[in-house]
Amino acid sequence: MDDDKGSYIIRTKGLSKIYMDGVEVRALDNVDLDIEKGEFLSIIGPSGSGKSTLLHMIGILDTPSSGSITIDGKVVTDMSEKERSKVRNEVLGFIFQYHHLMPDFNALENVMMPLLIGGMKSKEAKKIASSLLEEVGLGDRMGHLPNQLSGGQAQRVAIARALANNPGIVIGDEPTGNLDTRSSDMIYDLLRKLNRDRGQTFILVTHDEDMAKKTDRIIRLVDGRISEDYSISHRDTPKVS
Numbered sequence: 718m719d720d721d722k723g724s725y726i727i728r729t730k731g732l733s734k735i736y737m738d739g740v741e742v743r744a745l746d747n748v749d750l751d752i753e754k755g756e757f758l759s760i761i762g763p764s765g766s767g768k769s770t771l772l773h774m775i776g777i778l779d780t781p782s783s784g785s786i787t788i789d790g791k792v793v794t795d796m797s798e799k800e801r802s803k804v805r806n807e808v809l810g811f812i813f814q815y816h817h818l819m820p821d822f823n824a825l826e827n828v829m830m831p832l833l834i835g836g837m838k839s840k841e842a843k844k845i846a847s848s849l850l851e852e853v854g855l856g857d858r859m860g861h862l863p864n865q866l867s868g869g870q871a872q873r874v875a876i877a878r879a880l881a882n883n884p885g886i887v888i889g890d891e892p893t894g895n896l897d898t899r900s901s902d903m904i905y906d907l908l909r910k911l912n913r914d915r916g917q918t919f920i921l922v923t924h925d926e927d928m929a930k931k932t933d934r935i936i937r938l939v940d941g942r943i944s945e946d947y948s949i950s951h952r953d954t955p956k957v958s
């Protein structure tokens with residue numbers, strides 16, 4: 718059990734992941750990391766440095782070779798798969814590089830889907846999904862199919878879908894990796910706004926240093942280890958309304 722409850726929402730201790738791929742690949746090497754509730758942070762580092770691996774561990778999408786992960790006061794590395802998927806569904810929201818929207822369903826239906834799967838009545842799911850689409854600036858695109866949306870708009874639908882279950886933690890693996898600079902800027906400004914308005918914790922993997930600088934804290938990985946961990950002051954930058 719975990720009695721050591723600080724203000725952190727995520728804590729990793731000695732987290733390591735070794736892949737056996739002919740040779741041994743140490744994708745994560747003894748990572749200790751504390752993330753506080755409501756942080757807006759990015760994980761950067763060269764390709765192959767372990768960013769996705771770390772994010773997959775935090776997202777309970779994969780298990781470490783050794784070490785522990787505590788999420789929202791629970792040591793998830795001690796849990797059964799059933800308990801792990803419960804935490805995954807209730808606490809975590811995911812945004813990936815490719816939006817993975819269902820092509821035959823419109824924006825509204827795509828955002829409703831996780832709610833319907835969770836057992837919510839269609840009418841209530843519709844209400845929540847439309848208000849989320851309003852929040853991400855797509856109130857006038859709800860009936861559009863994914864291929865009738867721009868890349869940036871489709872990614873905003875994916876963000877609304879990630880928020881449908883109102884997760885405490887939102888993780889994104891290269892959420893703007895597929896977008897031009899202008900759309901990327903808009904997505905980061907939107908994520909920042911959601912972080913401010915909703916107090917949710919955002920953890921974003923990116924290889925784009927300019928995007929990372931928009932967050933409040935940068936963690937740099939090199940060869941599976943944290944090489945830098947620092948905060949950024951945004952006092953001089955205008956607040957997003």
Ligand code: ADP
Pocket residue numbers: 736737738742743744762763764765766767768769770771
């Ligand atoms: P990043 O996201 O920073 O590019 P990854 O976390 O994807 O890095 O990968 C870290 C290291 O682990 C790399 O050397 C990669 O080749 C290796 N790796 C990742 N996933 C696997 C896997 N499923 N099997 C074997 N090696 C893997």
Ligand code: MG
Pocket residue numbers: 768769770
């Ligand atoms: Mg990656």
